[in-house]
């Protein structure tokens with residue numbers, strides 16, 4: 342049984358393995374792509390779908406979801422996945 346998670350962009354609920362997991366590391370408050378859940382912290386999910394990633398970046402949804410100010414680094418990473 343796969344875990345279900347909600348996409349921050351389209352709000353659909355899907356299997357977590359169909360989504361990118363983005364985690365704010367508790368120790369450093371830095372954002373990472375976290376596919377194998379090795380990093381501990383608050384997480385947000387987005388579909389592995391260019392449209393959802395586009396919405397996530399355009400609307401700066403990670404700032405609200407993960408309570409962070411600076412999301413430029415993770416945005417650069419998400420543009421390349």
Ligand SMILES: [Zn+2]
Pocket residue numbers: 348349350351352353387388390393
């Ligand atoms: Zn989505």
